[in-house]
Amino acid sequence: MWIVGPEILRTCRAAEGDMMGFDVELLANDPEVYPEAAVSCKKTVIPSRGLGNHRFSRFSSWKVIKRAISNLKGVAKSWKNNSSRKDKQVKSPRDLQEAETTILRSLQSETFSKEIEEVKKEKLSKNNKLIALQPYLDQKGILRVGGRLKHAQLSERATNPIILPKNNHITDLVIKHLHQQCNHQGRHITLGRLRSEGYWVLGGHKQVAKVIQGCVTCRRLRGKHETQIMANLPFQISRGKTRASCQAKRWAVMFTCMYTRGVHIEVLESMDSSSFINALRRFFAIRGPAKQIRSDCGTNFVGACSKLGHELHDKNTVKRFLLDHGCEWIFNPPHASHMGGAWERMIGIARRILDGVMRDVKPSQITHEVFVTLMAEVAATINSRDHFCQIVIFPSCH
Incomplete structure (x- = not known):
């Protein structure tokens, strides 16, 4: 351990001044010297504040993903309030409804980002894929189907369903959940249940048929038998x-x-x-x-x-x-x-x-x-x- 540094470090300032005046000669044929300097610029993409749809792909059930987001919101509120008890349990159905709103808002913000900007400006271009649905944003920031049923004595889910994109994992989870609720019925009944619950899927018929085609229970129930045996009457x-x-x-x-x-x-x-x-x-x-x-x-x-x-x-x-x-x-x-x-x-x-x-x-x-x-x-x-x-x-x- 040095208490006082060496003498040469305290007396080298004068020599350092002499070295600053030294000229460096560069040779034209020196292979270590490059005549031009290449400058590269790397673009850094800042991630959005949303949840990220890629994180939803690890869930295989609509109920599980709503419960997980609800628990996450509960923990975030506990940290925000500096609470010593970190509450991770779902307290009421309202928590699940808020979690569903958060998931759908995050989904629409990534898949319909351009359409939402046009809706906010109230100027829909002809190339907008949602122009036929007359979309609008509700108070919670959810993109819904418009129309002429504004004054109908029905709920908002019935008159203005939520727009869901096609070929998306969240959409498949919603269809799969409602397909199980209607006891694994066909495309017509499943699509009717989807509309009655307040969801409008782009290309709904094909999307519902795709989910039903991959349902293992439906394959077992609708599988063709070698010989048809009639069931007993009673x-x-x-x-x-x-x-x-x-x-x-x-x-x-x-x-x-x-x-x-x-x-x-x-x-x-x-x-x-x-x-x-x-x-x-x-x-x-x-x-x-x-x-x-x-x-x-x-x-x-x-x-x-x-x-x-x-x-x-x-x-x-x-x-x-x-x-x-x-x-x-x-x-x-x-x-x-x-x-x-x-x-x-x-x-x-x-x-x-x-x-x-x-x-x-x-x-x-x-x-x-x-x-x-x-x-x-x-x-x-x-x-x-x-x-x-x-x-x-x-x-x-x-």
Whole structure:
């Protein structure tokens, strides 16, 4: 360790002054000397303050990404307030709604940056890909679809849905989430659910079809079988919740409107006339009386009852009940199932939805109450296949 430096360091200033006056001669043929100096400039891109869409690619669920952003906002607020407790739990649905707004605003700011600038200036160019949607920014900075429904007595999600880009990971997560909520149905029902929840996807039909094509559950449910085996007509349910619970059969009767194609399903405990009349009374009590009822005849109705060992003995009782309520029952001709295509189509859709609903339910857990709940969810899924579908039972039902 030096307490006092060497003597030469204190006496070298004079010599240093002599060295400053020394001239350096450069030789023209010196290979170490370059006649020209090359100057390079590197451009530095400052990242934006947004979350960054590349960070969203690590998430595989719409629920998980909203919860993660909500937790991140909670931690940020705790640090901002200098709180000793760093809150990472979601407190209310409002936190998830704010997280969804943050995600969508960050997504639109990167994918629709030029369009948002034009919307702010209120000058949309002809090359703007959103010009047909008449977009505008709401109070939260979300880009929404415009139109002429400003004064409609509907929510903002219904009249002005949020615009989502195509071929984007966040858009795929939203479609996948709503596709699971409608029990893995096709493109038409999934797109209707997407519109009813307040989302407008650019190229929605192709984007929804792309997500459904990659759905593993749909591939299992819609996979082609080598041999087509018809399912049994009654459904098996368990009586009680003990090990000694026995199996019982249940039937379902479907009423569909011939005008709006609305569907109403009632569960029957037996195939006798009293059980059917009770189901018909429940239908009239909920949906209102009908003027005319159409149904199959021959092999589709009577033949099915005979095959199961049941017979509708008291047909006069059913006719008398309908006559008292001013309702007419018309049977189609025998062996003419093509005349009932309206309700045969609804039966096929109901079976597909029921396959998706009962996939997550064990057979031992299907009680009468559970089965009635599942059939109500099946009817709700069918009735939600259109965006503004309001089910009104008109006086012409099956």
